[in-house]
Amino acid sequence: xxxxxxxxxxxxxxxxxxxxxxxxxxxxxxxxxxxxxxxxxxxxxxxxxxxxxxxxxxxxxxxxxxxxxxxxxxxxxxxxxxxxxxxxxxxxxxxxxxxxxxxxxxxxxxxxxxxxxxxxxxxxxxxxxxxxxxxxxxxxxxxxxxxxxxxxxxxxxxxxxxxxxxxxx
Amino acid sequence: xxxxxxxxxxxxxxxxxxxxxxxxxxxxxxxxxxxxxxxxxxxxxxxxxxxxxxxxxxxxxxxxxxxxxxxxxxxxxxxxxxxxxxxxxxxxxxxxxxxxxxxxxxxxxxxxxxxxxxxxxxxxxxxxxxxxxxxxxxxxxxxxxxxxxxxxxxxxxxxxxxxxxxxxxxxxxxxxxxxxxxxxxxxxxxxxxxxxxxxxxxxxxxxxxxxxxxxxxxxxxxxxxxxxxxxxxxxxxxxxxxxxxxxxxxxxxxxxxxxxxxxxxxxxxxxxxxxxxxxxxxxxxxxxxxxxxxxxxxxxxxxxxxxxxxxxxxxxxxxxxxxxxxxxxxxxxxxxxxxxxxxxxxxxxxxxxxxxxxxxxxxxxxxxxxxxxxxxxxxxxxxxxxxxxxxxxxxxxxxxxxxxxxxxxxxxxxxxxxxxxxxxxxxxxxxxxxxxxxxxxxxxxxxxxxxxxxxxxxxxxxxxxxxxxxxxxxxxxxxxxxxxxxxxxxxxxxxxxxxxxxxxxxxxxxxxxxxxxxxxxxxxxxxxxxxxxxxxxxxxxxxxxxxxxxxxxxxxxxxxxxxxxxxxxxxxxxxxxxxxxxxxxxxxxxxxxxxxxxxxxxxxxxxxxxxxxxxxxxxxxxxxxxxxxxxxxxxxxxxxxxxxxxxxxxxxxxxxxxxxxxxxxxxxxxxxxxxxxxxxxxxxxxxxxxxxxxxxxxxxxxxxxxxxxxxxxxxxxxxxxxxxxxxxxxxxxxxxxxxxxxxxxxxxxxxxxxxxxxxxxxxxxxxxxxxxxx
Ligand code: FES
Numbered sequence: 001x002x003x004x005x006x007x008x009x010x011x012x013x014x015x016x017x018x019x020x021x022x023x024x025x026x027x028x029x030x031x032x033x034x035x036x037x038x039x040x041x042x043x044x045x046x047x048x049x050x051x052x053x054x055x056x057x058x059x060x061x062x063x064x065x066x067x068x069x070x071x072x073x074x075x076x077x078x079x080x081x082x083x084x085x086x087x088x089x090x091x092x093x094x095x096x097x098x099x100x101x102x103x104x105x106x107x108x109x110x111x112x113x114x115x116x117x118x119x120x121x122x123x124x125x126x127x128x129x130x131x132x133x134x135x136x137x138x139x140x141x142x143x144x145x146x147x148x149x150x151x152x153x154x155x156x157x158x159x160x161x162x163x164x165x166x167x168x169x
Numbered sequence: 170x171x172x173x174x175x176x177x178x179x180x181x182x183x184x185x186x187x188x189x190x191x192x193x194x195x196x197x198x199x200x201x202x203x204x205x206x207x208x209x210x211x212x213x214x215x216x217x218x219x220x221x222x223x224x225x226x227x228x229x230x231x232x233x234x235x236x237x238x239x240x241x242x243x244x245x246x247x248x249x250x251x252x253x254x255x256x257x258x259x260x261x262x263x264x265x266x267x268x269x270x271x272x273x274x275x276x277x278x279x280x281x282x283x284x285x286x287x288x289x290x291x292x293x294x295x296x297x298x299x300x301x302x303x304x305x306x307x308x309x310x311x312x313x314x315x316x317x318x319x320x321x322x323x324x325x326x327x328x329x330x331x332x333x334x335x336x337x338x339x340x341x342x343x344x345x346x347x348x349x350x351x352x353x354x355x356x357x358x359x360x361x362x363x364x365x366x367x368x369x370x371x372x373x374x375x376x377x378x379x380x381x382x383x384x385x386x387x388x389x390x391x392x393x394x395x396x397x398x399x400x401x402x403x404x405x406x407x408x409x410x411x412x413x414x415x416x417x418x419x420x421x422x423x424x425x426x427x428x429x430x431x432x433x434x435x436x437x438x439x440x441x442x443x444x445x446x447x448x449x450x451x452x453x454x455x456x457x458x459x460x461x462x463x464x465x466x467x468x469x470x471x472x473x474x475x476x477x478x479x480x481x482x483x484x485x486x487x488x489x490x491x492x493x494x495x496x497x498x499x500x501x502x503x504x505x506x507x508x509x510x511x512x513x514x515x516x517x518x519x520x521x522x523x524x525x526x527x528x529x530x531x532x533x534x535x536x537x538x539x540x541x542x543x544x545x546x547x548x549x550x551x552x553x554x555x556x557x558x559x560x561x562x563x564x565x566x567x568x569x570x571x572x573x574x575x576x577x578x579x580x581x582x583x584x585x586x587x588x589x590x591x592x593x594x595x596x597x598x599x600x601x602x603x604x605x606x607x608x609x610x611x612x613x614x615x616x617x618x619x620x621x622x623x624x625x626x627x628x629x630x631x632x633x634x635x636x637x638x639x640x641x642x643x644x645x646x647x648x649x650x651x652x653x654x655x656x657x658x659x660x661x662x663x664x665x666x667x668x669x670x671x672x673x674x675x676x677x678x679x680x681x682x683x684x685x686x687x688x689x690x691x692x693x694x695x696x697x698x699x700x701x702x703x704x705x706x707x708x709x710x711x712x713x714x715x716x717x718x719x720x721x722x723x724x725x726x727x728x729x730x731x732x733x734x735x736x737x738x739x740x741x742x743x744x745x746x747x748x749x750x751x752x753x754x755x756x757x758x759x760x761x762x763x764x765x766x767x768x769x770x771x772x773x774x775x776x777x778x779x780x781x782x783x784x785x786x787x788x789x790x791x792x793x794x795x796x797x798x799x800x801x802x803x804x805x806x807x808x809x810x811x812x813x814x815x816x817x818x819x820x821x822x823x824x825x826x827x828x829x830x831x832x833x834x835x836x837x838x839x840x841x842x843x844x845x846x847x848x849x850x851x852x853x854x855x856x857x858x859x860x861x862x863x864x865x866x867x868x869x870x871x872x873x874x875x876x877x878x879x880x881x882x883x884x885x886x887x888x889x890x891x892x893x894x895x896x897x898x899x900x901x902x903x904x905x906x907x908x909x910x911x912x913x914x915x916x917x918x919x920x921x922x923x924x925x926x927x928x929x930x931x932x933x934x935x936x937x938x939x940x941x942x943x
Contacts (some may be wrong), residue, residue, distance in 0.1 A: 036192035037185020042445040046866035077185035097652030098182030099412030127874035136838030
């Protein structure tokens with residue numbers, strides 16, 4: 001099977017991978033770069049567990065060929081350290097098994113960046129791309145609401161403490 | 170204990186560091202790919218692998234002919250790869266092993282199977298019809314792996330469980346009011362976001378190493394040892410974090426195929442992961458249910474008798490469904506007082522995907538049948554549905570269908586749950602028209618549930634504690650972390666007993682059967698109960714050792730000492746103490762002389778006083794306690810197009826004692842979401858030819874964000890259970906149990922028709938309304 005060298009920009013680092021024409025971005029991230037945060041859940045775009053951010057937009061990495069990602073900025077959950085979205089997911093107990101979490105986090109992060117302060121309707125529209133089988137979604141929506149609010153806050157009020165949400169259930 | 174504690178693995182899960190079974194890739198890891206049947210029932214004439222073998226990178230291709238193994242937790246009726254005939258769409262027929270995923274996939278495409286179609290058994294009704302095709306012509310010859318089970322040779326009945334208490338037919342004949350109803354509920358998929366998968370390697374000494382996303386690594390270990398005829402200790406099973414289970418990862422299936430694959434390539438490592446399509450079609454699902462319910466009551470609505478028939482659509486193989494049948498039998502009336510109860514539960518083979526445990530172990534569809542019939546009874550006797558239930562709730566002093574005399578400790582406080590659920594939903598009875606000329610109608614429904622463990626009477630669990638030199642504690646337990654927070658709860662129980670911050674309890678998220686103490690299965694909501702008991706036992710052991718060492722150091726009797734907050738101290742004079750860290754690894758006197766060694770606590774638990782159900786009467790003790798609760802739903806139905814919104818979903822259950830509130834609430838809400846999914850959209854759909862139509866997440870629809878209730882109300886009543894760790898009752902499955910029934914009742918109220926099946930899509934409601942001529 002022929003494999004071509006591809007140059008990818010993943011989490012701000014230049015990477016070289018060998019990919020077949022048919023390899024998806026998901027397969028290359030997981031199999032060659034060891035970035036297993038993005039998960040296969042259906043591999044046809046239904047569940048969103050494999051969501052990453054490509055040039056600022058949430059993309060289901062099972063639906064994008066690795067070749068298509070060349071020359072674009074790819075971000076995965078491994079590149080999210082210290083974000084408000086992560087903090088909010090922990091504080092809001094927005095996961096159980098955690099298998100869907102990377103995907104939801106990437107949607108949340110992209111939303112925070114594209115639409116800081118997004119309203120409920122937009123939040124919901126974005127979240128409907130992904131499936132969580134464990135939670136009742138209430139917790140995920142609460143976390144994303146927090147993250148989106150925090151994303152907006154600095155522009156309005158300067159600095160805002162990140163880790164202040166209640167630990168009460 | 171009353172503040173929420175983050176899961177121990179929380180930060181791994183938000184950074185991508187959490188590893189699941191499919192996340193490991195090493196050079197030399199082979200890939201296996203299943204070839205599955207496109208037909209529900211057929212003879213296999215031949216399998217042509219010539220083209221497939223020629224694909225570069227292919228190392229082996231296996232079919233059912235290469236092994237004589239028959240698998241089954243209760244009844245050994247299932248070959249790991251179909252042998253001679255296929256019995257369901259999706260049944261594994263062959264498996265390709267190749268050096269990479271792409272080659273395996275390509276070769277799998279090239280395998281040609283020649284089938285001779287047989288008439289499919291497409292429903293329970295067809296299975297029981299005179300002259301129906303036999304799904305298992307050899308039913309009489311299968312080995313029974315675990316009693317009790319009662320296969321009926323020459324039929325499609327794999328098992329029959331009975332309850333005979335009093336004389337229900339006689340009591341019904343005399344009853345002032347009798348309601349009878351039938352229900353037909355579809356199979357349900359677990360749809361865990363992580364599909365099932367396994368890795369296997371056979372070491373040069375013959376040891377089999379498995380990595381599997383199982384809820385039951387110790388059961389996998391025993392099953393593999395039995396099937397491959399090696400010692401249990403020569404099978405090592407590892408289970409990392411599991412991406413959701415819901416019962417679907419309790420059975421043993423892919424593990425057997427993976428061992429066959431590894432054997433075929435000289436023991437080298439191989440990985441077999443289900444695609445989503447395979448996970449739905451090939452691996453087991455939750456059984457469907459046909460039910461006939463007859464309830465007898467007085468004119469005032471007091472239940473006097475119940476005659477119940479339940480037929481589980483177990484699909485092509487029995488797996489654990491005979492145990493499901495007994496669980497259903499033991500709870501067959503729902504949590505209501507009835508003196509005369511006859512119940513028959515049958516496991517019926519069809520040419521559907523085979524069934525196994527599914528969250529609630531058969532109780533969700535059973536509860537649907539009972540609760541919908543209670544509504545009909547309420548209508549017949551002219552009572553408010555919630556009031557009718559209240560008046561019939563089972564209570565202390567009453568007996569269960571399997572003749573266990575209940576008390577408050579066993580049962581908890583169901584009246585309080587129902588009362589609170591009514592308050593939370595703002596109970597107004599049934600349908601209420603919207604304001605003015607609005608075409609929106611609101612309806613409410615209520616349901617009660619109960620469930621006990623129905624676990625084997627000898628289920629065990631264990632815990633091992635070792636102390637670190639800084640006084641912190643390592644805890645090893647054999648329960649799997651599937652997302653319910655079991656490991657964190659175990660840590661909390663230990664932290665509570667030792668009176669130390671939970672941060673000082675360390676545990677590993679994976680299970681390794683070689684080093685971790687055995688835990689039966691992470692199912693039946695029993696992990697906290699069983700592990701908790703073992704943890705407390707281990708803590709006692711460690712405390713005893715610490716006191717002994719403390720006595721040596723403080724020159725007093727161990728009885729005079731207590732342990733807490735990192736110290737071993739004198740009860741009478743807590744200022745006289747030695748730090749735990751200074752005795753954790755033995756104690757060193759100032760002159761260098763040392764005594765003792767590392768403190769290690771060991772704890773074990775085995776179920777007590779449970780019994781198997783009597784085959785004729787059902788009499789027996791199926792579990793250590795019942796968890797009870799009440800649920801309610803309010804909907805707003807648009808009477809023009811029959812779309813609806815779920816305004817409120819309520820669960821109030823007696824949790825005994827809530828150990829980690831945010832996690833407990835999350836688990837219950839998740840269950841509610843799943844139950845509402847089954848009530849509103851989920852369905853394994855089969856076509857006229859018996860082919861599975863819904864094998865993807867776009868056709869097998871689960872709840873998405875925005876489809877959840879506008880408000881969840883989850884509350885706990887706390888009636889501590891004696892002998893349970895900290896008094897906590899099992900709660901893991903229960904959120905799901907009454908939700909489909911409560912939803913159907915709410916929609917029935919709003920639509921003014923009886924909606925007696927699921928999923929309740931707008932189209933289905935429209936059809937029922939149209940047929941009713943409304
Ligand atoms: S947390 Fe398990 S699927 Fe979302």
